[in-house]
Amino acid sequence: MTIHSKQSPPATARRTESPDPPVAVQVAEVVEVPGAGEAFDDHPVRGRFNSAFFWAMGGYINWHLRHHKATAFADLPPTVVELGSGVGANLRYLPDGARLIAIEPNPHMHARLRRAARARGVDLEIRSVVAERIDLPDASADAVISSLVLCSVRDPEAVLAEVRRVLRPGGRFSFAEHVVARPGTLTRWTQRTLRRPWAWVFEGCSCERDLAGSIRSAGFSSVDLAPYRIRSPFVPFNTHIAGTAVA
Numbered sequence: 001m002t003i004h005s006k007q008s009p010p011a012t013a014r015r016t017e018s019p020d021p022p023v024a025v026q027v028a029e030v031v032e033v034p035g036a037g038e039a040f041d042d043h044p045v046r047g048r049f050n051s052a053f054f055w056a057m058g059g060y061i062n063w064h065l066r067h068h069k070a071t072a073f074a075d076l077p078p079t080v081v082e083l084g085s086g087v088g089a090n091l092r093y094l095p096d097g098a099r100l101i102a103i104e105p106n107p108h109m110h111a112r113l114r115r116a117a118r119a120r121g122v123d124l125e126i127r128s129v130v131a132e133r134i135d136l137p138d139a140s141a142d143a144v145i146s147s148l149v150l151c152s153v154r155d156p157e158a159v160l161a162e163v164r165r166v167l168r169p170g171g172r173f174s175f176a177e178h179v180v181a182r183p184g185t186l187t188r189w190t191q192r193t194l195r196r197p198w199a200w201v202f203e204g205c206s207c208e209r210d211l212a213g214s215i216r217s218a219g220f221s222s223v224d225l226a227p228y229r230i231r232s233p234f235v236p237f238n239t240h241i242a243g244t245a246v247a
Contacts, residue, residue: 006094040105040130042079046203047108048233055087055112057232061148062089067178068242069093069147072174076140083131083159084149088116093145099123101141106203110137112189132158139168147176152205160218165247173220176242177209179227191236207236220245 054061062069073093077139080094085102086109094100100122101111110126117124129135130148131153144163150156163173181187191198199205218221225243232238 013142020243022238035208036157037066040109040128040199041203042105043203046201047106049114050106050203051087051108054089054109055186058087058089062092065147065240065242066228066233068228068240069176070211072176072242072244073145074223076174079133079142081141081144082140082150083144083146084165085113087112088120091120091122094120094122095125097121101136102126102129103129103134128161130154131135132162134162134166136166138165141166141175142168142176143172145174148178150175150177150211151179151207151209152203154204156211156214160214163220164247167204168237169247171247173215173247174241174243175225175245177211178207178240180208181239187235187238194236212241215241215245216244220247 010198012116038083070093073090074160076093076095076098078095079099079101081103083099083103085100085104085211086106091100100117102124104110104113104126105128107128110128113126114124131149132155142165145234148158153159167173181191193210195206198207212227213224215225223243223245225241225245227239230238230240
């Protein structure tokens with residue numbers, strides 16, 4: 001993957017294209033790039049709560065999603081852009097010695113994300129911007145990933161347009177997201193009933209988005225996704241999709 005920015009020199013995209021042996025990953029520094037952060041609602045309670053919640057519950061959530069994530073995030077390149085990296089739930093799916101450009105506007109996530117990256121040997125760069133305005137050049141990324149993010153952004157269509165913009169032709173957008181349930185089901189009724197308190201607690205998270213439809217209509221050259229269901233006490237959260245879209 002090649003990211004052209006002030007902070008990053010060009011790097012080769014795929015391991016098969018580089019004759020050089022792998023080098024040790026440097027994780028001592030994390031570059032935080034400001035900009036567009038004013039669009040993020042940094043609530044003093046919710047931001048801290050969500051950081052602590054996903055740190056505490058990350059293992060439980062990943063246990064339910066692990067097989068679908070492992071398929072969607074297989075064979076990622078050495079450098080990956082992630083939308084909403086949170087506290088680092090997806091670091092385990094990155095290749096050894098990976099570099100992660102984390103689009104994470106919630107500042108309360110950053111300390112835990114840094115620690116998790118150091119523990120996993122991931123070279124981390126945090127960009128404190130919202131996903132509707134990713135501060136990367138056009139056609140500069142080989143891979144963008146997201147999980148449990150498109151439900152909470154303000155404008156998922158704008159985010160998907162940004163993903164297409166930063167991906168090079170043939171680049172991958174891999175995702176694992178929770179989505180609206182089928183009409184007439186108990187899950188759908190629960191999503192509708194709890195939508196307001198759920199959104200308040202989880203920083204705007206909506207359980208009523210047809211993200212499969214949004215991704216299919218976003219202009220990718222191909223989309224391969226599968227719906228699935230988990231069984232958890234968090235009933236509005238139990239309907240999901242995972243897959244890959246190619247720019």
